[in-house]
Amino acid sequence: QKEVEQDPGPLSVPEGAIVSLNCTYSNSAFQYFMWYRQYSRKGPELLMYTYSSGNKEDGRFTAQVDKSSKYISLFIRDSQPSDSATYLCASYSGGYQKVTFGTGTKLQVIP
């Protein structure tokens, strides 16, 4: 079993829709949870960085962590074509431990 599981998609939504991206993880030691956006042939860009359970909002993006169910989510409101990319979730336990990435979900927002 992979430590971080993510549906690879692809996920296609119309412009303006609310997008829900999800991951599950198995390592109870994970304390930090991140979402990265990666455009084709580019390096990942950090979108959200959260600690422990709870919600964090940044503009149209909301990250949600439920440690009791080991479930992490990213919501994108009013999705735009420019949001079309692969979204990677990632987790780690803290300090300088290795970060574990999901396989990424490819999102396409259709104008």
Place this chain on the structure above:
Amino acid sequence: GAVVSQHPSWVICKSGTSVKIECRSLDFQATTMFWYRQFPKQSLMLMATSNEGSKATYEQGVEKDKFLINHASLTLSTLTVTSAHPEDSSFYICSAGTSGRAGTGELFFGEGSRLTVL
């Protein structure tokens, strides 16, 4: 966020030659840098962790003699693919974390380097 620059972004080389990829942190000091490899439609695979002034720590299955990593300063790490072969063709991405921020997790990535070995 902090800026990490990676160069070259694209390189094509002949089989048997060596290729060097540079990773620079432009506006912060990176005590730790990470090198990843990414195959099409797959996630990032950590190859090694490099710490300034010390030897890199390689992940299991990664040949340290094939992938030489040097982190000689707080702003520069290099990955040299020695005697490259077509199976080394991949997308290589570096990332950096700063000791002043929250440890490893707030990683900043370079743009990636696409290596094609003919």
